[in-house]
Amino acid sequence: MAIVNWPASLVPAKVTWGLQSNTETFTSPLNRSTQTLERPGARWKASLEMPRMDPDTRGQLEAFLVSLGGMAGRFRLWPHARPVSAIGVGASDYGVVLDFVNQSYQAQGSPMVSAALSNYKLLPTTYWPASTRVLKAGEFIEVGGELKMVTADVTSDAAGNAQIPVAPAFRKAPDIGAALVLDRPKATMMLSTDEFSVGVSEGARRISDAVVIAVVEAWT
Known part of the structure; x- marks a missing residue:
């Protein structure tokens, strides 16, 4: 399955972004001293809270999530809270x-x-x-x-x-x-679960409830 980008039109109302480190801890049975080893394989995790959406925006989100095939799909996601470097502006002597x-x-x-x-x-x-x-x-x-x-x-x-x-x-x-x-x-991410659902309020506008999407970094 091809790796796609998270749609730029789907902007979360709240993003929680963090790192899951990979460590191993040994505690001595003699004196309870502790040693911790950092292992390779730390990975990014994120939670994207989508706001209440109109039918068109909700359709874009649902179509994207369905296309991933649950945890089988891979997509490229950027940290929405820090989308671009504030100071670095590219190579010297370039426009x-x-x-x-x-x-x-x-x-x-x-x-x-x-x-x-x-x-x-x-x-x-x-x-x-x-x-x-x-x-x-x-x-x-x-x-x-x-x-x-x-x-x-x-x-x-x-x-x-x-x-x-x-x-x-x-x-x-x-x-x-x-x-x-x-x-x-961006990091290459996958959904943290195979299931998702979107609640929709009754009424002519059919506005959806907020949706929280949990994702985690993936690589081969």
């Missing part, structure tokens, strides 16, 4: 067109991965504006098809290079030259 209505921008060039990863929580990048704070802690980026959160403010050096601390760790190192996605960075 940038800002779109404040849609909270996005388009750049002719893009910051990219500049070297092989030696630390899977630290991303080396280049083509930023020189000596500038380019990313804020808590913003999202997408690289190599993986969604990451920036864990500290990032300032570029005089040559436009920047080391970006991210979490969770990369599952696979992105290629040198891979572009950073700052405008609606």
Whole structure:
């Protein structure tokens, strides 16, 4: 089944977005000291609360959810609360067109991965504006098809290079030259259950009840 994008026309009224880490804990039977190991496989989880919808919008949502075939379907979803980097504006010496209505921008060039990863929580990048704070802690980026959160403010050096601390760790190192996605960075998600339902109020307008959709990151 093809991976599709979450429809841009379906805007949640409330989004809860978080990370499910993958750890293993050992507690000593002798003195109760505890050791915890972080394992690969942390994944994003989200809950999308859709507002009461008119029949046309409700039809779009129902059609999209039905097309997924329950948990079998895969779709690309961005964190609606932080759809675009507030500071990073693309590669230096490239034109940038800002779109404040849609909270996005388009750049002719893009910051990219500049070297092989030696630390899977630290991303080396280049083509930023020189000596500038380019990313804020808590913003999202997408690289190599993986969604990451920036864990500290990032300032570029005089040559436009920047080391970006991210979490969770990369599952696979992105290629040198891979572009950073700052405008609606996405993760591949699946529904958390095979079932959904939409309640509809009686009356001529047929307005639906609010709908909560739980999703979780998925990969192969």
